[in-house]
């Protein structure tokens with residue numbers, strides 16, 4: 001198959017993990033006889049440096065005409081306090097591609113049981129997925145402004161249509177999994193959450209096979225560390241999903257492990273790891289590339305329907321971890337610390353082995 005992919009490495013460790021993902025993609029291309037036409041474009045701080053804008057129109061146009069978009073990470077201290085921020089580019093591309101549903105799976109890896117700060121018996125078999133609303137809520141709604149040194153305002157607004165489309169997606173995912181959906185809100189305080197709850201209850205009538213529960217967000221934050229095994233699909237508004245998914249990354253042991261897919265009803269999907277540009281370790285060949293690599297597997301599965309290829313990458317990740325190759329964020333007592341590039345070497349080696357024996 002021939003596919004066009006726009007690649008947005010971004011800032012900090014973004015380009016380092018993206019380099020690894022592209023090497024894995026090349027290996028998949030060769031093993032499975034595909035052709036991936038990759039075009040790299042600037043976003044975030046790099047784009048500000050080059051063009052003055054965090055999302056240049058050329059970058060957006062290239063993304064829109066692609067089959068899928070891969071993104072590393074944006075941001076860093078260099079651009080803190082500037083009028084234009086790298087993060088604006090990320091928010092704008094999500095909005096302009098209309099990728100309203102951000103899927104963030106969290107699965108415990110058996111061989112990382114000793115890395116997680118949670119007890120091994122709590123995380124065993126945890127396999128949950130967040131469906132985070134991504135293009136509305138506090139991040140986007142107007143008014144949003146700063147008035148002098150005295151006042152600042154952000155607005156938590158949702159239209160019923162915005163809630164319906166993301167909740168429907170979550171019901172569909174729940175129906176295809178265990179049939180359990182947890183909707184997380186703050187309906188004891190927020191008007192937007194009351195509307196959210198109403199929409200979930202109405203939608204539930206169309207999905208009788210899905211068992212729905214509502215949970216307040218403060219309780220959800222606690223339940224995620226008390227007993228994460230109780231969750232299967234969690235649907236929630238933009239900022240709650242942002243915060244809870246970083247928290248839930250500790251089920252795997254590192255934020256560097258988490259992948260995501262941001263999807264719309266039509267048009268290209270956007271695939272990016274959950275982590276940021278990690279300025280504290282950038283430029284050291286030390287970043288964990290697995291979140292980015294697993295995001296690439298999600299792209300193959302969701303946008304290109306290349307299930308065997310995605311399975312092969314996910315299997316290679318398992319095997320590399322089982323063989324005790326670790327970047328410093330998932331350091332094990334048994335093995336030595338690998339660089340970003342060495343982790344990717346090991347992944348590609350296993351992809352080859354598995355392809356040879358398939």
Ligand code: NAD
Nearest residue numbers: 073074075076255256274275276277278280281287288329
């Ligand atoms: P961060 O996710 O960049 O880093 C948090 C911590 O996790 C750091 O200690 C970092 O070293 C570690 N970490 C993250 N990814 C890792 C990886 N792959 N391997 C090993 N360790 C990893 O969050 P932050 O420090 O709060 O934010 C830094 C910058 O990144 C900010 O400018 C922020 O806005 C931006 N950010 C961007 C995205 C994105 O582009 N999607 C996401 C989150 C944060």
Ligand code: IPM
Nearest residue numbers: 074075087090091242274276
């Ligand atoms: C994420 C990030 C972004 C978000 C920031 C960088 C705007 O934290 O992708 O989780 O809050 O959505």
Ligand code: MN
Nearest residue numbers: 242243246274
């Ligand atoms: Mn985040």
